Amino acid sequence: DIQMTQSPSTLSASVGDRVIITCRASQSVSSWLAWYQQKAGKAPKLLIYQASTLQSGVPSRFSGSGSETEFTLTISSLQPDDFATYFCQQYGTYSRTFGQGTKVEIK
Amino acid sequence: EVQLLESGGGLVQPGGSLRLSCAASGFTFSDYAMSWVRQAPGKGLEWVSVVHSVGGSTKYADSVKGRFTISRDNSKNALYLQMNSLRAEDTAVYYCAKEARGSGTWELDYWGQGTLVTVSS
Numbered sequence: 001d002i003q004m005t006q007s008p009s010t011l012s013a014s015v016g017d018r019v020i021i022t023c024r025a026s027q028s029v030s031s032w033l034a035w036y037q038q039k040a041g042k043a044p045k046l047l048i049y050q051a052s053t054l055q056s057g058v059p060s061r062f063s064g065s066g067s068e069t070e071f072t073l074t075i076s077s078l079q080p081d082d083f084a085t086y087f088c089q090q091y092g093t094y095s096r097t098f099g100q101g102t103k104v105e106i107k
Numbered sequence: 108e109v110q111l112l113e114s115g116g117g118l119v120q121p122g123g124s125l126r127l128s129c130a131a132s133g134f135t136f137s138d139y140a141m142s143w144v145r146q147a148p149g150k151g152l153e154w155v156s157v158v159h160s161v162g163g164s165t166k167y168a169d170s171v172k173g174r175f176t177i178s179r180d181n182s183k184n185a186l187y188l189q190m191n192s193l194r195a196e197d198t199a200v201y202y203c204a205k206e207a208r209g210s211g212t213w214e215l216d217y218w219g220q221g222t223l224v225t226v227s228s
Binding site: 043089091092094096097101 | 157207
């Protein structure tokens with residue numbers, strides 16, 4: 001299975017900050033990479049797919065980039081509603097795998 | 108509006124069985140592949156299984172292969188997960204999720220609210 005490693009595991013930030021989360025794949029997944037946001041006790045929500053395509057209805061402050069094995073999720077100006085845990089997921093193979101998650105906390 | 112509603116979770120003893128259901132609405136169910144994803148308490152997400160729309164082909168994570176069976180009933184807009192030989196490590200919230208396409212491997216664009224399965228004596 002392809003291993004997905006996110007960094008950092010926890011991130012403390014303030015409203016208005018620019019936030020960058022990194023996801024690395026153990027082998028190339030081309031651009032078959034998605035990002036999800038999960039709030040406590042809730043289901044994950046799709047933010048970005050195919051590495052950089054914004055899901056309909058997701059604010060434009062979220063953006064994704066990267067290919068092959070290195071990917072980033074950027075929140076250009078952190079908002080109160082953005083404090084949550086973020087997961088990357090590769091779907092380059094049928095055995096899709098997720099990163100371990102990055103928790104974005106209030107500083 | 109896409110809605111996915113899971114049911115069937117609960118407490119089961121090790122070695123026991125449980126059948127999860129997911130009722131789908133708001134989209135043409137038969138056109139899309141559907142997956143189950145689980146999340147152990149306080150842990151990350153683990154993809155469990157997928158069933159494609161066309162032909163109903165299935166795939167499983169190695170951790171559940173041979174114990175879990177995914178199926179769908181397009182006439183009822185329903186997805187199922189039959190879980191046998193349950194182990195303590197199967198304890199998790201199980202999410203039903205819609206794939207973005209009918210076959211192949213795609214992002215999960217809609218998720219249900221989840222149902223908790225607890226395997227304990």
